[in-house]
Amino acid sequence: MSIRLYDTAAREKRVFKPQDPKRVTMYVCGPTVYNRAHIGNFRPVMVFDTLFRLLRKTYGAEAVIYARNVTDIEDKIIATSQETGESIEAITRKYAGIYDEDAAAVNALVPTIVPWATEHVGEMVQMIEALERKGYAYATDAGVFFNVPQMEEYGRLSGRKLEDNEAGARVAVDLGKRNPADFALWKFAKPGEPEDAIWDSKWGRGRPGWHIECSAMAAKHLGKTIDIHGGGIDLQFPHHENEIAQSECAHGETMANYWMHNGFLDMAGENMSKSLGNVVLLNELLDDWDGEVIRFAMLSGHYRAPLDWTGDLLEQAKTTLGRVYGALRRVWGIEGGQARDKGVLRALQDDLNTPIALAELSRLAGEANGAVDRKDEAAMADARANLLAAGELLGLLTMTPAEWEQGGDGHDNARIDALVAGRIEARENKDWAEADRIRDVLKAEGIEIMDGAGGATWRRV
RNA sequence: GGCCCUGUGGCGGAGUGGUUACGCAGCGGAUUGCAAAUCCGUGAACACCAGUUCGAUUCUGGUCGGGGCCUCCA
Numbered sequence: 001m002s003i004r005l006y007d008t009a010a011r012e013k014r015v016f017k018p019q020d021p022k023r024v025t026m027y028v029c030g031p032t033v034y035n036r037a038h039i040g041n042f043r044p045v046m047v048f049d050t051l052f053r054l055l056r057k058t059y060g061a062e063a064v065i066y067a068r069n070v071t072d073i074e075d076k077i078i079a080t081s082q083e084t085g086e087s088i089e090a091i092t093r094k095y096a097g098i099y100d101e102d103a104a105a106v107n108a109l110v111p112t113i114v115p116w117a118t119e120h121v122g123e124m125v126q127m128i129e130a131l132e133r134k135g136y137a138y139a140t141d142a143g144v145f146f147n148v149p150q151m152e153e154y155g156r157l158s159g160r161k162l163e164d165n166e167a168g169a170r171v172a173v174d175l176g177k178r179n180p181a182d183f184a185l186w187k188f189a190k191p192g193e194p195e196d197a198i199w200d201s202k203w204g205r206g207r208p209g210w211h212i213e214c215s216a217m218a219a220k221h222l223g224k225t226i227d228i229h230g231g232g233i234d235l236q237f238p239h240h241e242n243e244i245a246q247s248e249c250a251h252g253e254t255m256a257n258y259w260m261h262n263g264f265l266d267m268a269g270e271n272m273s274k275s276l277g278n279v280v281l282l283n284e285l286l287d288d289w290d291g292e293v294i295r296f297a298m299l300s301g302h303y304r305a306p307l308d309w310t311g312d313l314l315e316q317a318k319t320t321l322g323r324v325y326g327a328l329r330r331v332w333g334i335e336g337g338q339a340r341d342k343g344v345l346r347a348l349q350d351d352l353n354t355p356i357a358l359a360e361l362s363r364l365a366g367e368a369n370g371a372v373d374r375k376d377e378a379a380m381a382d383a384r385a386n387l388l389a390a391g392e393l394l395g396l397l398t399m400t401p402a403e404w405e406q407g408g409d410g411h412d413n414a415r416i417d418a419l420v421a422g423r424i425e426a427r428e429n430k431d432w433a434e435a436d437r438i439r440d441v442l443k444a445e446g447i448e449i450m451d452g453a454g455g456a457t458w459r460r461v
Numbered sequence: 462g463g464c465c466c467u468g469u470g471g472c473g474g475a476g477u478g479g480u481u482a483c484g485c486a487g488c489g490g491a492u493u494g495c496a497a498a499u500c501c502g503u504g505a506a507c508a509c510c511a512g513u514u515c516g517a518u519u520c521u522g523g524u525c526g527g528g529g530c531c532u533c534c535a
Contacts, residue, residue: 265535
């Protein structure tokens with residue numbers, strides 16, 4: 001069975017065919033590192049990480065090249081530097097580091113390549129020069145701009161005509177542009193801007209425009225035509241449209257064969273944004289929720305649909321994932337099974353249908369529990385293998401069941417074990433009062449005892 | 462104003478021209494010293510109005526609601 005992906009440009013699901021199955025390329029727009037990223041920023045991280053995992057499974061781990069850039073030069077970074085007095089490098093290293101930690105906490109694999117914009121200014125300048133030679137760029141007092149009407153196909157990705165954009169657009173800042181839709185390839189330095197935000201060029205001292213960063217880095221690391229280009233839906237226009245314009249006009253080749261865009265996260269029905277003051281930071285969530293719970297919640301909706309981010313969603317994710325871990329615990333010791341079940345794989349192959357994939361994961365948990373109840377050892381072994389293989393694809397079940405259920409504080413597990421052992425003994429003596437007393441003591445601490453045929457186990461809830 | 466997406470049971474959330482996923486919650490049963498966990502069973506939905514069709518939740522049009530972009534927000 002092949003992978004099908006919804007291509008924003010084609011507006012339909014298409015069978016995915018890489019140019020070269022031995023070198024599958026994916027580029028995803030990464031963060032601008034001037035402050036902490038919020039949970040919405042991590043939706044593409046988790047979505048495209050899941051796609052990365054699916055591609056690795058399909059084509060082999062070595063065959064997939066996934067690049068996610070770091071934008072470390074940009075107006076907001078400069079503004080932050082001017083406000084705090086910190087160097088650009090200090091700011092960008094700090095927030096890129098936090099971003100990496102957060103991404104790791106939700107089990108996102110490290111991309112194959114993480115290019116930083118400031119390390120590719122040379123490539124960007126070359127690309128702008130190429131565009132200038134071909135007549136797509138012109139300079140003004142403010143910078144070098146891309147002449148949008150020069151490109152006939154402009155607007156193909158977003159299905160937008162230039163006239164439509166201009167109709168309701170607000171009055172643009174006059175930068176001497178020939179057309180309202182023209183965008184900056186190179187911005188001249190303004191008086192007072194820090195030296196570490198300025199590069200020399202034939203046009204004058206300044207810095208690259210935002211869009212050219214991705215075009216140049218994608219071309220350098222992945223080639224002129226990449227297989228998959230992803231990012232948030234807000235980037236579809238103008239960012240990705242502009243990337244296409246720059247790359248295709250400079251190279252004369254298709255920039256990407258598949259364009260994928262994830263939907264936004266909503267907070268109580270509203271878009272999460274700093275201006276609304278309703279942002280939730282991932283590292284705040286990590287105080288209360290395990291990274292896997294956050295990932296499960298994120299994947300519980302389809303990546304293209306808006307997802308309402310609520311406490312209930314996280315609560316349900318925790319309960320459901322806990323059920324899966326519980327099933328895994330019951331078959332944990334039974335090794336040697338084979339992962340033949342294709343339910344999760346098939347779901348992901350259909351345009352990354354993670355809600356179905358998670359439903360399949362629950363089904364596998366049910367199969368594991370059923371096998372345990374039937375005392376079918378072979379089925380238990382297979383169920384264990386199936387669960388772990390599914391977890392690998394989804395970036396879940398990376399803990400042992402004991403770590404999941406009993407990890408928590410971790411410091412007094414021995415004391416709890418002793419209490420549970422005492423309860424087992426009391427039950428063997430039919431001392432129900434003592435058995436219930438111990439259960440109540442633990443329950444007050446948030447610990448739940450699960451009696452089984454061969455003894456008892458416990459978990460933090 | 463323009464372009465695009467979207468509206469499913471108490472909640473989250475898939476999918477389909479005709480047999481209504483899955484999870485949480487509910488109900489019944491099994492199991493249990495009693496529970497919890499687990500298993501089995503079960504009630505409950507397709508915004509509204511037309512149209513196409515033998516038949517629409519699924520296709521088309523309209524209405525109402527929600528969202529995105531048109532401003533360097535994932």
